[in-house]
Amino acid sequence: MKVTDGIDNKKYLWQLTIEEFKDLHKEITKERNYEYGIKGLAKILGVSRSKAYNIKASGILGDAIIQNGKVIVIDVEKALQLFSESNR
Incomplete structure (x- = not known):
């Protein structure tokens, strides 16, 4: 399940909770080995x-x-x- 599945697409970035932002950031910057x-x-x-x-x-x-x-x-x-x- 992607993190973005639980976040409203029309929500502004500044309206995200810290937890939602951290999860989103982890998904985007996932390092490849x-x-x-x-x-x-x-x-x-x-x-x-x-x-x-x-x-x-x-x-x-x-x-x-x-x-x-x-x-x-x-x-x-x-x-x-x-x-x-x-x-x-």
Whole structure:
């Protein structure tokens, strides 16, 4: 459930309670966690580097992985979500 679901869209910012404002701020500024490389992917999934490479090559985590040349960036949250969905 999003924080904004409980807040009236026509409410002015200055009319928010401190709690509503804090919740809204947390949702907006939510930090993304990233790992880098095959070693980072292996750490996220708790597998060996060779298994992590095979999982990456299979395309299961396609939306969570960005690769530019030799640089691999993995969105941790999305990778875990996609990996758990693939095991169902």
